[in-house]
Amino acid sequence: MDKSISQGLDSADTETSMIQRAPVSNEQMVPDLLKVSPMQTSTATDVETSITEPVVISDTFCRFVLLNKGILHSHSKITLAVTAPDGNDRFFAPNVGVASLIKRCALKVGTKTLQEIDGYNFLTAYKSMFINNEHQLERELPQTGRSICHEFRYSDATNTDGGALNDTRAFTYGLATGKEYNGNDVRLPEFANIKNSPVFQIALSELFPMLKQTQLPLYMMKEQVSIELHFADAGERGQSASGVASAAYAINQDEVKFIADYIYYPQNMMDSYAQANQQITINHFDYRHSKVSLTSGTAAQQQIRNLGGAGRIVTKVISGVQSDATNDISIMNKYHAMVPEPSYLFGETPNASKTNGSITYNIKYNDKFLYPIDVKNSARHFHNVAQAEGVPPFVTREEYAGEGVALTTDEFMGYVQQEGRAGTALGGRGIFGRFGWLANRLNRNERVNSRGLEVFFKYNTLDNGPAYTQRSWIEMVKITQLNGGYIFTALA
Amino acid sequence: MATATQYNLEIVPSNVTANGSISYRNGNPVVQFIIGEQDAMLLGNTLRFTGQFRAFLSSGTDSTSATPLAMSEKLGVYSTIDTLTIKSQKTGQTIETIRHYNRFLASYLPVTSSQQDNMGHLYTSALILPNYAAQTESVVNIPSQDTTGNHFCCALPCGLFNGRNPIPLMAEAVGGLLVELHLAPDQQVFHSNTNDAAQTGEAFYEFKDISLVCETIEPDAQTLQTLKGRSSGTFEYNSINSYYQTINSANGIINFQLGLSRVLGVFANIVPASHINNYLYDGLATLYPTNTDGSAAEIKELFFTRNGSKFPLDFNVETIQGRGAAGLTNKTVDPQIVYYYMDAITKFSDIKRTSISQVNTRYSDDARYDKDFADGGCGFGVGVAYDRVSDQGVDFRSVNFGINMSLELTTDSPQAFYLFVHNKNTLVFGPGGLQVMA
Numbered sequence: 001m002d003k004s005i006s007q008g009l010d011s012a013d014t015e016t017s018m019i020q021r022a023p024v025s026n027e028q029m030v031p032d033l034l035k036v037s038p039m040q041t042s043t044a045t046d047v048e049t050s051i052t053e054p055v056v057i058s059d060t061f062c063r064f065v066l067l068n069k070g071i072l073h074s075h076s077k078i079t080l081a082v083t084a085p086d087g088n089d090r091f092f093a094p095n096v097g098v099a100s101l102i103k104r105c106a107l108k109v110g111t112k113t114l115q116e117i118d119g120y121n122f123l124t125a126y127k128s129m130f131i132n133n134e135h136q137l138e139r140e141l142p143q144t145g146r147s148i149c150h151e152f153r154y155s156d157a158t159n160t161d162g163g164a165l166n167d168t169r170a171f172t173y174g175l176a177t178g179k180e181y182n183g184n185d186v187r188l189p190e191f192a193n194i195k196n197s198p199v200f201q202i203a204l205s206e207l208f209p210m211l212k213q214t215q216l217p218l219y220m221m222k223e224q225v226s227i228e229l230h231f232a233d234a235g236e237r238g239q240s241a242s243g244v245a246s247a248a249y250a251i252n253q254d255e256v257k258f259i260a261d262y263i264y265y266p267q268n269m270m271d272s273y274a275q276a277n278q279q280i281t282i283n284h285f286d287y288r289h290s291k292v293s294l295t296s297g298t299a300a301q302q303q304i305r306n307l308g309g310a311g312r313i314v315t316k317v318i319s320g321v322q323s324d325a326t327n328d329i330s331i332m333n334k335y336h337a338m339v340p341e342p343s344y345l346f347g348e349t350p351n352a353s354k355t356n357g358s359i360t361y362n363i364k365y366n367d368k369f370l371y372p373i374d375v376k377n378s379a380r381h382f383h384n385v386a387q388a389e390g391v392p393p394f395v396t397r398e399e400y401a402g403e404g405v406a407l408t409t410d411e412f413m414g415y416v417q418q419e420g421r422a423g424t425a426l427g428g429r430g431i432f433g434r435f436g437w438l439a440n441r442l443n444r445n446e447r448v449n450s451r452g453l454e455v456f457f458k459y460n461t462l463d464n465g466p467a468y469t470q471r472s473w474i475e476m477v478k479i480t481q482l483n484g485g486y487i488f489t490a491l492a
Numbered sequence: 493m494a495t496a497t498q499y500n501l502e503i504v505p506s507n508v509t510a511n512g513s514i515s516y517r518n519g520n521p522v523v524q525f526i527i528g529e530q531d532a533m534l535l536g537n538t539l540r541f542t543g544q545f546r547a548f549l550s551s552g553t554d555s556t557s558a559t560p561l562a563m564s565e566k567l568g569v570y571s572t573i574d575t576l577t578i579k580s581q582k583t584g585q586t587i588e589t590i591r592h593y594n595r596f597l598a599s600y601l602p603v604t605s606s607q608q609d610n611m612g613h614l615y616t617s618a619l620i621l622p623n624y625a626a627q628t629e630s631v632v633n634i635p636s637q638d639t640t641g642n643h644f645c646c647a648l649p650c651g652l653f654n655g656r657n658p659i660p661l662m663a664e665a666v667g668g669l670l671v672e673l674h675l676a677p678d679q680q681v682f683h684s685n686t687n688d689a690a691q692t693g694e695a696f697y698e699f700k701d702i703s704l705v706c707e708t709i710e711p712d713a714q715t716l717q718t719l720k721g722r723s724s725g726t727f728e729y730n731s732i733n734s735y736y737q738t739i740n741s742a743n744g745i746i747n748f749q750l751g752l753s754r755v756l757g758v759f760a761n762i763v764p765a766s767h768i769n770n771y772l773y774d775g776l777a778t779l780y781p782t783n784t785d786g787s788a789a790e791i792k793e794l795f796f797t798r799n800g801s802k803f804p805l806d807f808n809v810e811t812i813q814g815r816g817a818a819g820l821t822n823k824t825v826d827p828q829i830v831y832y833y834m835d836a837i838t839k840f841s842d843i844k845r846t847s848i849s850q851v852n853t854r855y856s857d858d859a860r861y862d863k864d865f866a867d868g869g870c871g872f873g874v875g876v877a878y879d880r881v882s883d884q885g886v887d888f889r890s891v892n893f894g895i896n897m898s899l900e901l902t903t904d905s906p907q908a909f910y911l912f913v914h915n916k917n918t919l920v921f922g923p924g925g926l927q928v929m930a
Binding site: 370 | 608
């Protein structure tokens with residue numbers, strides 16, 4: 001049964017795995033070894049960890065080859081680092097962390113590509129919104145370099161007498177890094193500073209979302225399994241603190257390693273599993289990336305963009321607009337999604353000229369629009385994103401919609417957090433209105449016809465400065481089969 | 493393979509005004525949405541109330557940073573919903589109604605969402621921002637008040653919509669839904685952040701471009717036929733029933749005939765009765781009992797009864813403050829009270845995210861009451877869970893429920909107790925119509 005439908009009809013029917021198998025020929029009960037979940041048996045498990053060097057590595061590309069043994073744990077890690085250009089303060093963009101180094105990743109088996117994600121660093125900026133802030137600060141910062149978390153900026157810490165001006169008053173909030181603000185600036189902890197050569201890691205299941213549901217039975221595969229990473233341009237890998245010159249960040253090739261966890265169960269169980277599952281079918285998603293250039297003028301008029309997907313089962317569309325002018329002299333580099341600029345600041349008196357811009361958005365496929373009325377309300381866009389992912393984005397109203405005045409004018413690594421205007425020097429360096437990703441779940445369970453997906457959108461009052469790029473990904477259903485040790489994969 | 497199709501719906505109010513603006517003050521205290529009878533099922537957890545919210549100091553005058561208007565920072569736009577009622581469109585029968593909905597959420601939201609949730613997604617979706625100053629500037633005094641206002645798109649938490657089962661809208665089942673939002677009075681939504689309500693005397697809020705958005709699922713023909721062919725069906729959901737009582741003595745007693753058969757938990761939040769519908773105070777605050785000067789009326793002892801005997805706790809909750817004069821100097825609310833209160837709202841061990849902490853559950857003895865609390869305002873309440881084992885609830889159909897408290901309420905300061913009962917309901921539908929079995 002289709003997953004989304006089964007979830008709706010009866011929770012008891014909800015699939016807990018996306019793995020479908022051919023009927024088991026014998027009646028021996030074999031536990032589901034590939035499921036990423038606790039096993040319902042008291043089975044002895046052995047995990048062997050191997051640290052593997054890439055077989056090919058340069059400043060732009062690396063390839064790892066996996067050993068065909070055991071079952072590959074989906075939380076195996078790839079470690080990454082850059083060589084510090086100098087002794088100045090530099091950091092990875094807090095919303096993508098070390099994923100900013102990877103512009104494309106591919107999981108290949110033999111000559112077949114199981115999953116390939118282009119624009120991975122940009123897509124990570126979107127995906128990272130769904131990691132809650134507490135985890136970002138406490139877990140992701142040391143692990144991946146991501147650290148989007150917030151704290152109130154209390155405005156009168158010296159007055160503890162109670163009353164209207166007591167020490168609980170905070171007009172604004174700002175980013176939290178676990179350190180106190182020094183005056184009006186908060187810095188990342190030293191361990192995350194590029195000058196101290198931090199080594200971060202990315203889980204395999206984050207690189208390849210298909211591994212979130214299943215683990216690869218490498219011992220059942222007869223072809224070479226490899227992971228390929230294409231690195232981002234040198235100027236788009238890290239960020240310079242304010243006042244520090246722009247730099248190129250070379251990949252520290254000594255630190256690029258694959259820490260693979262191979263899981264073993266008792267040999268008879270693994271043999272039985274292989275015997276009972278000669279053919280394994282894995283339904284998963286693949287992401288197709290496309291982009292288009294925009295200006296504030298063109299974006300202000302209704303645009304119709306065809307994203308493809310003809311003949312495919314497309315389940316989700318993700319979009320965001322980036323200012324091309326941003327670079328490493330900012331908090332987030334190009335890994336952001338712009339929203340139209342508001343025309344007001346904190347404390348200003350309301351009048352008819354104080355307004356927020358808007359994004360008008362709809363998707364048409366199979367001759368019908370996804371929404372009966374184009375969506376314009378920014379909070380509704382936010383809801384649609386939450387519906388698409390099943391989790392709300394853990395970002396604030398100022399960050400997501402550019403609405404409100406509660407984001408602080410204090411600094412993060414020397415950059416004013418509230419600076420959002422793309423038309424300002426260097427294209428806006430803060431985080432204000434930089435999380436305006438749009439995502440929509442295509443819930444009709446239909447195969448897209450030959451006309452493909454058409455996105456109708458309009459960005460009213462994007463700042464009239466730089467050029468923009470709109471990046472989009474469509475999520476398509478893909479079917480991969482492991483049959484007799486050989487992989488066959490195709491879009492559904 | 494059976495296939496089903498989902499559709500997005502956007503429903504505008506059936507009592508929409510000519511200019512698209514709706515406000516309590518200008519004669520629209522009820523907003524009504526009709527999700528029509530159709531061969532589809534409503535996915536309740538996708539339903540959202542959406543639109544623009546604006547605050548005005550008086551007609552034609554915006555609230556600004558120089559004016560003292562404020563609203564509950566822990567409720568945001570939820571402050572405006574006094575009663576949520578869901579009825580069958582076909583029969584008009586009430587399926588679920590939650591009175592004092594904003595006060596229910598004033599307990600529910602802080603217990604079940606963290607500080608980061610409140611600053612993040614709940615700020616974007618419901619205009620909640622857990623610091624009074626920041627919420628006032630960014631929502632009540634937002635400079636775009638005259639134009640785009642504050643966009644919101646919030647869920648309506650209630651048993652029917654939170655349930656995992658799709659709600660059958662067919663004529664053979666509930667026959668469409670009628671969702672009514674009874675708006676709260678302006679005096680209850682707004683308060684002055686100073687000690688003077690003079691400037692807030694005509695403050696009001698207004699909605700614009702509001703709608704209800706949701707998804708429905710249309711089953712395939714075969715499934716639909718099966719669903720429509722059923723002579724009767726049942727639909728089980730959890731619900732909230734609300735009750736109101738005041739206490740004004742050092743021996744506070746709450747006693748109700750609940751009339752409910754499967755009670756899962758009971759919790760109450762408190763505010764001085766004089767603060768209700770009063771621009772000077774936050775009528776949606778969830779305070780500890782207070783004396784006339786704002787000093788805490790500390791709870792010294794507490795127990796819950798069913799049919800006159802202690803139940804489910806067969807002991808008195810004796811608090812830190814009950815230990816004589818020395819105990820009363822301790823301003824930390826006894827953790828037993830907080831634990832049982834939170835447990836009554838959601839099973840304590842299941843609470844993964846909360847904003848209830850020592851910061852917002854202390855006895856502050858402040859003449860400004862709730863106005864200067866950090867972390868979303870005071871998060872006090874009392875309550876107890878009844879059934880954390882079978883999850884089938886306890887029968888209160890014919891026996892009384894009671895709370896008995898010994899507290900330091902030594903002045904003439906009536907305390908309003910808003911009591912909420914979390915219970916299981918069953919909706920039975922058939923040829924004879926609908927019946928709700930509580």
